Amino acid sequence: MATVVLKANRDQRVTSGYLWVFAGEIARIEGPVEDGGVVDVRTYRGGWIGRGFINRNSALTVRLVTFGHEAIDEAFFRRRLQDALAYRQRVVGTQSAVRGVYGEADGLPALIVDRYGPRVVVQTLALAMDLRKRMLVELLTDLLHPDAIYERNDAPVRRLEGLPLQSGWLQGDADPVVEIEEERARFLVDVARGQKTGFFLDQRENRLAAAALCEGATVLDAFCYTGAFAVHAALAGAASVMGIESSDEAAAMARRHATLNGVEDRYTVTVANAFDELRRLQSVHARFDVIILDPPPFARGKETVDRALAGYKEINLRALKLLRPGGVLITCSCSHHVGEALLLDVVAAAAVDAQRTVRLIESRGQSRDHPVHLAMPETRYLTCLILEARGRST
DSSP: OOEEEEOTTOOHHHHTTOOEEEGGGEEEEESOOOTTSEEEEEOTTOOEEEEEEEOTTSSEEEEEEESSOOOOSHHHHHHHHHHHHHHHHHHTOSOSEEEEEEGGGGTOTTEEEEEETTEEEEEEOSHHHHHTHHHHHHHHHHHHOOSEEEEEEOOGGGGGGTOOOEEEEEEOOOOSEEEEEETTEEEEEETTTSSTTSSOGGGHHHHHHHHTTOTTOEEEEETOTTSHHHHHHHHTTOSEEEEEESOHHHHHHHHHHHHHTTOTTTEEEEESOHHHHHHHHHHTTOOEEEEEEOOOOSOSSGGGHHHHHHHHHHHHHHHHHHEEEEEEEEEEEOOTTSOHHHHHHHHHHHHHHHTEEEEEEEEEOSOTTSOOOTTOGGGOOOEEEEEEEEETTO
16 A cells, blocks of 8 residues: 655644644655555555545645544545444435535545435545445445435545546436425425525524524525525514525525425515616615525635625624624525634624624524534535624614
8 A cells, every 4th residue: 555655744734633634734645556545645654644545636635534544435435434424324314305424524535425315415525535435325225224325525625636527327317406405494395406506404403593583583594595594584484584685596495495385475585686686776765674684605725715704794794784783694605615713804894894793692603413423624614694684873
């Protein structure tokens, strides 16, 4: 087995539990190596670090999978999958839809497994996992007994691994649209065309937390996508819910969800750019009791953070001006680069400009089926702030 030797004084992160080794941290590779294969990783002085997968064509060259000496074989993958599924059963129980494997957080780097009712969706986002895709499908079939398994390997990050973008059935052949339940709500998930693997599973617990504050309220759900936050709000007793969505297709699905859940009389969807619509609503002096902001990631890398912060401030400023005194703002960032501290700073600055006093009710993250690996800050990417906006005099 080949050995990757790190440069002197470049091993502090990985010896502290970090799982990624970048090309610039490697001094040399000893022995024959095959990209996608298993390598040992050692310090410059020869000390043992761990074992992982290598891809010399990627800047993220080695993904560690163990700090021990265990064999990385089919039995290893079965154990890791079983551990991941057992964790979900323990922390979220029996759910209609759940993230079964969350990459590095489950010791299976670059592997995503989501279950939607009888259907399973997988993403193999690195070369090593892609080469083992057939084995993974067989293991998942044995462990989960799905009626079909679909691959959503259309994520652009695969290009960084030299992999093509592709989607399709890996096992079985079924309707790509499947109905799921989320507490009282029902949703249709299109595993072939929906965002991510079909649905935003990471916001499940935040949707329930937001809904608990919506009874009797007038609610605005900007960036509503297919209406998951909005449907939960309506089912919780909101007097009315307005959604804003830029995609005609997503808006049509949001309306289907309203009908599916029997809340079409209290939920309307406007197809518009959310930035423009927030400004328009302010110009006509609209007011809401609860506003939900769950935009797409404005910062996909460090180089775009400043521009992203300007965007977050703009939408939060508009929302604060649209809220009645005592109203609730639920504002989210789904970018690792704009975490809790930065988002709080953005809202605080927006509150000054809006002349509102804002109190933090709760700071939340991604759902528990997306656990955070404490040595891997990249696994914590979702922030959801629930705040109360008061008048400036309070």
